[in-house]
Amino acid sequence: MELDEALGSLVQEARELLTQMEAALLEIEEYGVDDERINAVFRAAHTIKGSAGLFALDLIVDFTHVMESVLVQVRNGELALDGELSALLLGCGDYLAGLIGALEEGDSSHDPAPETRAELLASLSRYLRIATPDCETEPAAEAAALSPAAASEGWQIRLQPSPDLLRMGMDPLSFILYLERYGQLQQVQTHYHELPPLADMEPETCYLSFDITLRTEADSDTVLGAFEFIADDCQIDIMPLLAPESIDAAEPAVAQPLAATDAAPPAVLAPTAGNPPAANPAAPRLRATDRPEQALIKIEARKLDQLIDAVGEMVIATAGTRVLAARGSDGELREALAELELVVERIRDRALELRMTPIGDVFQRFPRVVRDVSKELGKKIELVISGAETELDKSMVEKLSDPLLHIVRNALDHGIEPTSERLAAGKPEHGRLQLNAYHESGSIVVEISDDGRGLNKSRIFAKAVEKGLIAEDAQLSDEEIFNLIFAAGFSTAEQVTDISGRGVGMDVVRQNISQLRGSIQISSQTGVGSTFRIQLPLTLAIIDGFQVMVGDSSFILPLELVEECLDVSDRRQDSQVVALRGEPLPLIELAEAFGLQTQPGARQSVVVVRYGKRRAGIVVDRFIGEMQAVIKPLGQLLRSVRGLGGSTILGDGSVALILDVPSLLQRFSRHPAVTDTPSGG
Structure with a gap:
């Protein structure tokens, strides 16, 4: 193992341990002290100290040694782990996270926050039976009980x-x-x-x-x-x-x-x-061959990305081979190629599974956020997390964290009322914030809900008129009014705080989610609460697609969003709606949406797609069929075109554009049939 790899393992392990320590301390604050939670905190500090000691990282070792000394007294029942000490240990965890961050950046000897270190060590020393005389001196006598x-x-x-x-x-x-x-x-x-x-x-x-x-x-x-x-x-x-x-x-x-x-x-x-x-024959002795096989291994993210890229190239090469085989008459070759495609598909699926990680990795930071913000605001807020085991692409985890943080902080600051206001409205004194995740229609849905005052439609409308975003006599649906809060610089906050109300954030939320090929919807009811619904694709790398043609242009639709295909050649040219089993189905002309020429005499074919509660029919010239698409980023000229989510290389070497179905449906969402179609279809 190279030294850099070993340090990388230390950084990753330390972060995991700090997360476990924080979770245990928060559980102690909420549910009370027990031996298991105290031991979890102690093990985290002790293990970080031991690992850092192997690399002579004295800044980390000396600090965690003082922490460990205090925790020894807690474990021995000589010191009570009350709210004040718990808050101090949480602060110690934040400081250690800063040291770990500096270590990751290659600086192991510089303290990024020396004043914070001195304050924390002084506070810790007050809990020791023998006060620490010097912040840089290890209180070994306190850490080691004598037998x-x-x-x-x-x-x-x-x-x-x-x-x-x-x-x-x-x-x-x-x-x-x-x-x-x-x-x-x-x-x-x-x-x-x-x-x-x-x-x-x-x-x-x-x-x-x-x-x-x-x-x-x-x-x-x-x-x-x-x-x-x-x-x-x-x-x-x-x-x-x-x-x-x-x-x-x-x-x-x-x-x-x-x-x-x-x-x-x-x-x-x-x-x-x-x-x-x-040798002492009574002493237990383990050989390397006696150790149980590891159930988990750690893989560097870069290597995993390289594997996915290689699998993507294999998918493209297989598609090209299929095109060449189709030109010949060798039946055995086509049969062998079909078997190869099945193997490639299995490899693709297994490789993509390696990229999947539980969304709980994102959710785990919010108990601390809710605790700190609620204390700062003087509110009583209960956080409920469900669906933490739901998996999503690892590349989305970090990119999703900041948008969720913006929404959560706004819900805590603006959404959930102060205790006195809640009691006056007949609500429980504890506000409720819920994070929920689940799979739906080949996508992952993340919902952030609160039982607060809800969005003020009249204030949002008035502010939008004041900023010139809409006309004073504009007729907007509730959803369109709520979407105004995503405008850059838009804010209805009457007072700027350190938590929210600076007129920034929500536009960044929508921008970040759009970059993940996702969408966000808001539902709110005055006095009842609000729900932000984020819908994201399961993966950003390789998808099962359905290829269609408009003129000479190829397009790919994500297969999980396709419900069925129809032939509507007998519809009137000026009709934008057809009846599908007694229900209206709005139509989106793909040629009109992108300014393309259709083939003369081509029949009218429709692909019925659904994303969430929205459904529509996309009119194309002809169907090509199912395929695997390796998603490539769009060029600079096409990046700003609404309705396109990427590109892919076809088996014959030509390029097809991947449709951003959520964006297309949102573009035509003014039609009631698009937004209010029953989920049953």
Whole structure:
């Protein structure tokens, strides 16, 4: 493992641990203290400290050591984890996140917030039984509770690493040097035995064992904790450091197997001749082959993107091969190609599944947001999350986070009323904010709902007239009025706050969602609340499509949005609606929408599409059929054309445009049949 890769693993692991710590602290605030939640907070701080110690990241190690000292007292029942301490630990997590961010950017020695560090350490030291005299000094005495055995001068440690320890990226020397944090390393004796001939030696095989003399007041559990990340792959014996003649008679304390991690620097320790330490037959010993197979592995995002790109090229190449095979008369070739296409389709589906991640990765940041904002506003707000297991393309996760944050903060600030106003209106004193996600029609839907005052239509209308966005006598539907809030700089806030009301944000929301080939709809009722409904495609890479032609131009529609195909050659040319099983179906002329010439005498064919509650028929010249489309970005000239979502390369090498069906339906949404069609079709 390269050093950069190991640091990358540390950064990722630390962020996951900070998220777990924050979730546990929020649960403690909401549901109360229990051992499991306290242990989750302690494990996060302890593991981050241990991982950072392997890389000599003293800024992180020293800070988390003080945190750990306080948490030791909490675990021992000597200190109550109340709201004030919980808020302090949340602040510590934010500070550590800043250090991790600096580490990711390549700066491991600079503190981005030294004043914050000093304030947090001073606050933590007040919780210690012995106050920390210096913010940069480790309170080791507070972190290590003494056991009866620790009344001796220290410990004699025998460390027998697994031969595969170096191969797994672990360096025994780093763990040994880490012991200096607990006391003085008086002696380290290195031994080897059963060395193979020089020609047969493996550079990544560990042939060494160690006898370590540590003078410390720390207890045996604390000392063993230094080897937490390699305990599964080592035999560790620890005995009190007594007089030399009594060491052999001392009863060894056997290390219990602990959790392992893969974050370690790639140093290799050179062997020194000596006698091997005596093995303790009672001590448990694990070999690398005894470890259970890992259920999860971590893959760098860049490599996954490269895999998806390669699969996309394979799909295009297969389509080209199919075109060539269709020109010949070799039946066996066409049959073999059909089998190949099935295999390629399975590979495509499995590759796309690798990109899918639960939307809970986005939702997990909002309990903290709701907590902080509600405290700042003096409101009582309950957050309800459902559908967190719903999966979406990983490339959407980060891009979706900011739009959701804007909507949530606006709902907290403007939507949900203060407690006194809610009680006067006969509502519960606790406001309710709900995040929900689910799959629908081949898409993912994310809803943000609140039970607040709702959007004020008259105020939105008046503000839009004032800004010149609409005429004073304009006749708009409720949905069109609500959509006015997405105009750049639009705001009805009477007071600018740090939370919202600056006239920016909602236009960015719609822009970001449009870049994800999604749409956003608003429904609101005065005094009842509002719901923002975001609909997104499941993937941005490869889709199943349905190819159609208008004149000489090819278009691709996402197959999951296609309901059926019709022949309506007998309709009147001026008719924009046809009857479909007794219900009106509005028609969208694709040639008219993009200014194309249709083929003379071409029949009128219609593809019925549905997106959410909207349905319409798209009029084309002819159908081509189903295909797999690798989505490519549009060029600069076509990027601003409404109704186009991308392009793809066909098997014959020509280019087809992928239709943005939600945008097309929104463009023709003034027709009531488009917006109010029953879901049953």
